[in-house]
Amino acid sequence: MLNSPFTPGVVLARLSDGELALNFADISPMLDAHEARVAADRCYFCHDAPCITACPTDIDIPLFIRQIATGTPDAAAKTILSQNIMGGMCARVCPTEVLCEGACVREMAEGKPVEIGRLQRFATDTLMEKGIHPFTRAAATGKKVAVVGAGPAGLSCAHRAAMLGHDVTVYEARAKAGGLNEYGIAAYKAADDFAAREVDWLLKIGGIVIHCGKSLGADITLAQLEANYDAVFLGIGLGSVNALGLAGADLDGVHNAVDFIETLRQTDKAKLAIGRDVVVIGGGMTAVDAAVQSRLLGAQNVTMVYRGAREKMSASAYEQEHATSAGVRIIHNAAPKAIHGSAYVTGVEFTYAGGDAFTVPADQVFLAIGQTLEGAPTLLDGKKLKTNAGKIWAGGDCAAGGQDLTVTAVAEGRDAAMAIHAKIMG
């Protein structure tokens, strides 16, 4: 351990290797079989269950929980995965507190919902650990589907299309498949390289070829895809980050939070430098992930500043609590006014809604003020891609409508594959 949380500047190894390993370990480990049965027993098996309605992928939650309760987790997993092929990742990253668990009648009854997310993980992990892929492909249709982007939307579309008998080719701009599952989620939510393992497992369906390092515009064109495939699915995510538009945003030490999170996922934590005084600007999940992980790397003071009121933050109450319990200070109703420093950042000046100004000292600043589709090649509808009525479909963050969630992307990819199937087989 070279340094401590008190060491000024942006430095390595504020914490020991052991502390870092502990901090970035699985935040909510898999239930064991007995825990799962006890947790499953709390499910009331509601009629027309509100949790299903609340799930963007419409997983039959009471059914899979009953399958766990009766000792058949593999069947439970199949119930989950038939609706949501990335049920394993969604079990880890879904904001269940505002989705299924938020709708659970036990949340209303006693403020303690059935642990749906953890039960889902128990089922899907149990199956995946056995290496079982429970789906098989339909007879080959001879049709070819191109998928651009190997994130949750693209992979979900690819899997469903392959299952329906089509041959799928996936083009991915980055070096690895997985999209935000691989590059954009807090490390402790997808520990032990889960994103990559899930992709490998998903590909066991067969019929899917992934070409990494191929980006739309640079390496392939939409026109080529349209010419060579029966259908094209675009799940390219949001490639650009909103600009802060303030003086000092180009100072050393000022980064986009998504880049920081990506680096965290792809780097040994001991080789990551972090500031003593970190400021995160933004109020969403990305801001929380950046702020919390800054603390976990050993930053002494982490301040998350959001321009609006607490209830307007897109990070859920659960996420906010997670941040504050990790030692992050959250300031609301304060807009960034300037980033100070000469070569290196030294602080960020904010103005409260009432007009009072204050400066938070900073040796590192992460901007988490949203992403945009800017720079994407074509089919712009406002700032989001819109599904084309002809050969082109879109889903996930890049598509119009929907929430900014993994689970929504999976649902849109799946539904696009069904629509593609209907169209090209029609």
Place this chain on the structure above:
Amino acid sequence: MANLTTNFIGIKSPNPFWLASAPPTDKAYNVERAFEAGWGGVVWKTLGSEGPPVVNVNGPRYGAIWGADRRLLGLNNIELITDRPLQVNLDEIKMVKRKWRDRAMVISLMVPCDEESWKDILHRIEDTEADGVELNFGCPHGMAERGMGSAVGQVPEYIEMVTRWVKTHSRMPCIVKLTPNINDIRKPAEAAKRGGADAVSLINTINSITSVNLDSFSPEPMIDGKGTHGGYCGPAVKPIALNMVAEIARAQATRGLPISGIGGVTTWRDAAEFMALGAGNVQVCTAAMTYGFKIVQEMISGLSDYMDSKGMTATSDLVARAVPNVTDWQYLNLNYVTKAHINQDDCIKCGRCYAACEDTSHQAIAMSEDRTFTVKDAECVACNLCVNVCPVENCITMEVLPKGATDERTGKKVDDYANWTTHPNNPSVAAE
């Protein structure tokens, strides 16, 4: 604090909680621990005839069923009567009774069905200073194959005969323990009474297979791939036991015959229910085997507090209080009309009442777009299923229609008491 002392057929104990004849009462060590914990009495584990000791299996003796979190709901056993030498048991019984004068000490007996055998064992136990005997006509496994236990208990004539032998050859109070593995529990009780029994105790365990291993296809508990039916006990059997106790308590032929209630007694409330249905005391086994002897402290405090809250000063105030209210179906008031009512403030919108009523009953619950569940009085037959499946206690209640009110389902006004015996649809009424 209410006085919990009981005098059951002349046997006094500081409280009505006895340990039933079973593994917990097989030797002095256990029994003394029980007395130290506060148990009012024990029925010592069944003694057999003098001779080579009984042999037990050397694999599992118990099987079980569980609720969530492995809460033990039902237990079965294939253990036989005591497998210790008779004299060892007799010596220990005497030693313990001398040490614990205020506690009830009853000896359970099971010997072959001939007078000499019974005469002999009664003679042998005379010296123990025990307070009474309990005749084990109940155990359904193992010993029944040798013509003892429930093999006797299933033949009222044998019960009467053996009971008479016992009363002839002993002055000790005699309790006859009944098997529930019989069609009509009143018959063996009547036989015991005819034979001179001072009391009956029930129920003994129920023939059962707790589960089947779906890999080896052997019943549980399994001994080397095979299983045999064992005696079932624990919380799961309580409703069966309550009914049998009530049947004996209210039958003309056996009314007033003292009853020691057995069968799934786990808490003070279970004990109070048995007593209200006519049991003068209760015997406990599975609960003690599950949680240890300490549970008696909850039983004592719970029963005492309950009696205080009801102004009862002695257990006799409670015993048989519910017996007059146990009746035949034909005397139930057909003009007692209730309707389910769902308290919207308590409802958590799970919809179980709706699923149960819509799928399996009377389509009497409406569900709105926003998941508000309401009872359709015009369809509700008051079956109570919604109340039973609702996860929120007292969220759904059965509201009584007052006299003169109109039952929307039948269009009839609620009238005075009337039962099946006078109902126009009753063929035997029409025939008159």
